[in-house]
Amino acid sequence: MSEINSISARKSQHTLSLTDSELQRVGKLIYKRAGIVVNDQKREMIFNRLSRRVRSLAFTRFSEYIDLLESHSEHPEWQNFINALTTNLTSFFRESYHFPVLAEHARLRGSGYRVWCTAASTGEEPCSIAMTLDEVLGASVAGPRVWASDIDTNVLAKAEAGVYRLSDLESLTLAQKRRYFLRGTGDNSESVKARRELLSAIHYQHLNLLDEKWSVPAPFDAIFCRNVMIYFDAPTQQRLLQRFSRLLKPGGLLFVGHSEHFNYSHIPLRLRGQSVYELTETTR
Structure with missing residues (x-):
């Protein structure tokens, strides 16, 4: 019986x-909602991620799932659709060369320094930013220094919980591990939790970069938008860069991913270092 069920399950899987x-x-929908450009090279990834949603709703064809989204612009399934198709590769102090630049910039500008992390994912990047600022400026007495947002509600929930594997902290110094994290005990001995002091330095919120309005406390001294704009087309990139430049304080910094390069003459951002751009004039 189990073999028959197994064959039936495989057959059912292949029919989808x-x-x-x-x-x-699918490409039109995710581009309209999240600005993400997909092509045939990502067919397998899209199939693997969305097929779970198709089956969970008891649909037998992708077209039925797409019909649901197209016919109900506010359907709760939209968030599951977005969560499934966003990429959340991250780690603590990823692209580590950015953090000494951030530290020196914060040291020169002093108290009141504020950063927007536009792709918080599961929290490793905003935690890295918060640790850097704490080490340079000391603990904040005026509330969160780091405003961290993401379009994916699943990863935001993990970020707010602040629970990670012990192995995730390999890039941290022993002093950082002891200062900012608590190690679990017993069955949880391979897990760590961010200390309350670290999490209190970060404000997490759900935000879509394609929204017409961003509810964030601008202006910022620095904005991190790393490894995000590679998924957008050129017009979307230009719109975002222009909007970011309006939200930076004079001399503010925009940190982007190592493979992201921009050179738009009408946008007042000049390359300052490796994937770091500086606001060259006040645009507000």
């Missing part, structure tokens, strides 16, 4: 396929 037209419809 993502056609060219369905892929195009």
Whole structure:
């Protein structure tokens, strides 16, 4: 009986396929909602991630799932759709060369320093920013220094919980581990939790960078938008860069990913160092 069920399950799995037209419809939907550009090279990834949602809703075709999204612009499934198709590769002090630049910039500007992390993911990046600022400026007495947002509600929930594997902290010094994290005991001995003091330095919120309005406490001394704009087309990148420049204080910094390079003459951002841009004039 188990072998028959196994064959039946495999057969059922193979009957679900993502056609060219369905892929195009998915591409239009995720571009409109999140600005993400997908192509045929990402067909397998899209199939693997969305097929779980298709099956969980008892649909037999992707077109039925897409019909649901297209016919109900405020359907709760939209957030599951976005969560499934966003990429959340992150780690503590990823692209580590940025953090000495951030530390020196904060040291020169002093108290009141504020950063927006636009792709918080599961919290490693905003925690790295908060640790850097704490080490340079000391504990904040005026509330969170780091405003951290993401379009994916699942990863935000993990970020707010602040629980990680012990192995995730390999890039931290022993002093940082002891100062900012608590190690679990017993069955949780391979897990750590961010200390309350670290989490209190970060404000997490759900935010879509394509929204017409951003509810963030601008202006900022620095904005991190790393490894995000590579998923957007050029017009979307330009709009975001222009908006970021309006939210930076004079001399503020924009940190982007190592493979992201921009050179738009009408946007007042000049390359200052490795994937770090500086606001060259006040745009407000």
